[in-house]
Amino acid sequence: MAVLTTSGLARAFRTKRGPVEAVRGIDLTVEPGEILGFLGPNGAGKTTTLRMLTTLLPPTGGTATVAGHDLARDPAGVRREIGYVAQTGGVDPTVSVREELVTQGRLYRLARGRAAARATELARDLGLADLLDRPCGALSGGQRRRLDIALGLVHRPKILFLDEPTTGLDPGSRADLWDLIRALRDDDGMTVFLTTHYLDEADALADRLVIVDHGRVAAEGTSAELKAAYGGSPEATLQDTFIALTGRGTPRPDPAPLTV
Ligand SMILES: Nc1ncnc2c1ncn2[C@@H]1O[C@H](COP(=O)(O)OP(=O)(O)OP(=O)(O)O)[C@@H](O)[C@H]1O
Numbered sequence: 253m254a255v256l257t258t259s260g261l262a263r264a265f266r267t268k269r270g271p272v273e274a275v276r277g278i279d280l281t282v283e284p285g286e287i288l289g290f291l292g293p294n295g296a297g298k299t300t301t302l303r304m305l306t307t308l309l310p311p312t313g314g315t316a317t318v319a320g321h322d323l324a325r326d327p328a329g330v331r332r333e334i335g336y337v338a339q340t341g342g343v344d345p346t347v348s349v350r351e352e353l354v355t356q357g358r359l360y361r362l363a364r365g366r367a368a369a370r371a372t373e374l375a376r377d378l379g380l381a382d383l384l385d386r387p388c389g390a391l392s393g394g395q396r397r398r399l400d401i402a403l404g405l406v407h408r409p410k411i412l413f414l415d416e417p418t419t420g421l422d423p424g425s426r427a428d429l430w431d432l433i434r435a436l437r438d439d440d441g442m443t444v445f446l447t448t449h450y451l452d453e454a455d456a457l458a459d460r461l462v463i464v465d466h467g468r469v470a471a472e473g474t475s476a477e478l479k480a481a482y483g484g485s486p487e488a489t490l491q492d493t494f495i496a497l498t499g500r501g502t503p504r505p506d507p508a509p510l511t512v
């Protein structure tokens with residue numbers, strides 16, 4: 253059974269210059285243990301969708317079920333089952349990595365000893381073991397990103413939402429993170445819902461891709477299926493395919509939605 257479904261999920265914002273329809277009715281089905289790559293140009297509505305699915309932002313239309321809980325009726329149930337690593341994470345720069353991890357564990361009601369053990373375990377898995385006593389404010393960009401991800405994993409979520417997890421990471425750190433994400437799927441059966449602008453990453457990591465544009469699903473399928481359907485030739489790259497679907501840069505006309 254699907255671990256996440258949405259039907260007509262939508263979000264409009266009121267602004268001084270009129271309504272902004274950030275997400276205009278998205279239907280998704282995500283299977284357990286799947287790595288879903290959620291792709292789309294800047295402003296396509298990816299972060300807005302993630303914020304809705306993680307209960308941080310109420311939808312203005314549609315419905316969703318996340319890890320067995322109805323998003324509107326049981327947001328607390330949803331929150332227990334998910335981890336969220338935001339596009340821009342917020343940690344206290346003055347506290348140590350260890351304190352930050354332990355505090356997160358305590359927020360999820362782990363006993364102090366359990367929270368401390370979990371902090372050590374996650375630090376080991378994410379290559380932060382030597383940095384546990386360093387203030388968060390002194391970490392490099394890549395180290396910070398790894399801490400953000402560790403914080404999202406403290407309570408062993410069923411679904412992990414990652415918004416551009418590898419932006420700013422060096423190639424080695426990125427490869428390590430790919431291995432970690434694959435291990436979460438393969439060893440823990442975790443479902444991973446991730447956005448990225450790195451199409452090589454989407455190609456290498458995601459079991460299935462959903463490409464959104466202008467707040468709608470433009471296409472979905474495996475990387476090979478999308479390349480065959482939209483890339484123009486069997487040798488097409490995912491980059492060619494993406495640009496064929498979403499165009500180059502702005503301004504762009506609002507395209508008619510496409511389906512595979
Ligand atoms: N609070 C808000 N008020 C008004 N408009 C908003 C708000 N949040 C997002 N938007 C608009 O909604 C649209 C979608 O934004 P969103 O952050 O979801 O895009 P994204 O796909 O995550 O883009 P990026 O790749 O740049 O991160 C954009 O046009 C954005 O300006």
Ligand SMILES: [Mg+2]
Nearest residue numbers: 298299300339
């Ligand atoms: Mg975003």
